[in-house]
Amino acid sequence: MADLGLLTLGGTVLGGGLAVAGVHSYLSGRAQRQALVDRLADDGPPPPVGRPRRFAALDRRLRATEAGRRLERRLASTGLDLTPGEFVACTAGVAIGLWVVAAAALAAFFGPIAALVAVWAAFGYLDWQRRKRIEKFINQLPELSRILANATQAGLALRTALGMAADEMEAPAGEELAKVAARLAVGHSIDDALGELAERLPSRELVVLVTTLVLSNRAGGTVVTSLRNLTQTLEERKETRREIRTQLSQVTITAYVVPLMGVGTLLLVDRIAAGSVERMTSDFWGQAAVVVAFGLYGLGFFLIRRMSKIDV
Structure with missing residues (x-):
């Protein structure tokens, strides 16, 4: 009986130890898999080390929805160090603050408008950051094309050349090419990896470069000569875009000044005759006039920006 008891105790201890080791191995493998998925995912930027994330519960709820995932991809294309939860919380806080300020300074009617x-x-700031990042990436395309041409001429494969360009170039080109290199490292084709890059940062220049690389990878040919010619073309387009932006800078400023003049006039009227804005918005026709005025200012802003937009 004593031997049977010791045998049972030993078997229990051994089974418990194996169970603990199995659970530990499972949790460790699951954590490693999740870390790999987060590192290779292109839906959003990897969380930076050292900065605690706020509004984690709200962020998890947003990521579970389609709108939240679209917002996450939108934030990823801007390069901002923000999660969807942080962006929504900050935007809601600013909107509520402006609501209170506008209602207290002018009239209660202007609270929802300010929000x-x-x-x-x-969201306009996100679009501006995205365009700014794309513009910066476009300015780096001549250098990228030059690096790829030199690496290809030296006999390196296109996959190796892309990885080398990712190490040598600064952001945003370095970060985007690092994502392409990570995709290639896990077995994705060059066509798919470069196609995803063109979707993240859409531009005519990048589409031309991606098309050149994909066709050269498929059919072979003089990729070095094509990249050399493409480098010269991208340099010329870069200078042309810079000249157009300089000439249209006054028109761009006018688009922002005109709505601000309307808001400034409204504040000036309320300052000269205290309470006039509140009395004006106390009935339907006054509110309708304010809505129509803001709508016309918004339409003017849109038309000026539309007319000053020139695609090169």
Whole structure:
């Protein structure tokens, strides 16, 4: 009986130890897999080390929805160090703050308008950051094409040349090429990896470069000569875009000044005759006039920006 008891105790201890080791191995493997998925995912930037994330619960709820995933991809294309939860919380806080300030400074009618303007401005800022990042990436394309041409001429494969360009170039080109190199490292084709790059940062120049690389990879040919010619063309387009932007800078400023003049006039009227804005918005026709005026200012802003937009 004593031997049977010791045998049972030993078997229990051994089974418990194996169970603990199995659970530990499972959790460790699951954590490693999740870390690999997060590192290779292109839906959003990897979380930076050292900065605690705020609004984690809200962020998890947003990521579970389609709108939240679209917002995450939108934030990823801007290069901002923000999660969807942080962006939504900050935007809501600013909107509520402007609502209170506008209602207290002018009239209660302007509170919702100020909140809507805050939300529109937040998403407009994301679009501006995205365009700025794309513009910076376009300016790096001549250097990227030159690096790829030199690496290809030296006998390196296109996959190796892309990895070398990712190490040598600064952001955003370095970060985007690092994602392409990570895709290639896990077995994705060059066509798919470069196609995803063109989708993240859409531009005519990048599409031309991607098309050149894909066709050269498929059919072979003089890729070095093509990249040399493409480098010269990208340099010329870069200078042309810079000249057009300089000539249209006054028109761009006018698009922003005109709506600000309207808001400034409204504040000036309320300062000269205290309470006039509140009395004006106390009935339907006054509110309708304010809405129509803001709509016309918004239409003017849109038309000026539309007319000053020249695609090169």
